[in-house]
Amino acid sequence: MKLEWMGRNRKFIRLLMKYMNLFSHYDKKIPSDSGISLNAQQWQTLECIIEYEDENRNMFFMANQIGVPKSTFSKNVRLLVDFGLVDRYRQSDNRKDIILKPSDKGREYYKIHSVILFEKGWKMPFAILEKLSDENMTIVEEFMSQMIATLEPEVREIFKIQ
Secondary structure, three states, rough: OOHHHHHHHHHHHHHHHHHHHHHHHHOOOOOOOOEEEEEHHHHHHHHHHOOOHHHHOHHHHHHHHHHHHHHHHHHHHHHHHHHEEEEEEOOOOOOEEEEEOOOHHHHHHHHHHHHHHHHHHHHHHHHOOOOOOOHHHHHHHHHHHHHHHHHHHHHHOOOOOO
């Protein structure tokens, strides 16, 4: 039976689904000479902390940015703190809000390993995206944003995220 409702999008959606399903089961650690190995979710946590380090964002905001429950984000943060990659600070006006900052060691670890990850995993897919005009890239980003928006209410309910 053909799935007519997807029209010309079927192949793209099938590839997107396959990627999401494979990634959800991907638990390999990023190898490192430093003795610190992170899985993809832990890496994304570190990356998010580095991305927002100048904005003093709280953990809830960052967990939401990468689409994981706050409890999972907290576990990842604990590990990153134990490895010395991240420092935790409390705001003086709101002791419950924990502000995260990468340590110098965390920035250096990220700098070295982001080059390796790019070369081994992202270089070729990024080269394909470079073929898109800025306008077409905006359309792809709108598509992904809409896909996320359709899932977020359900994900929030499943993980009890407010």
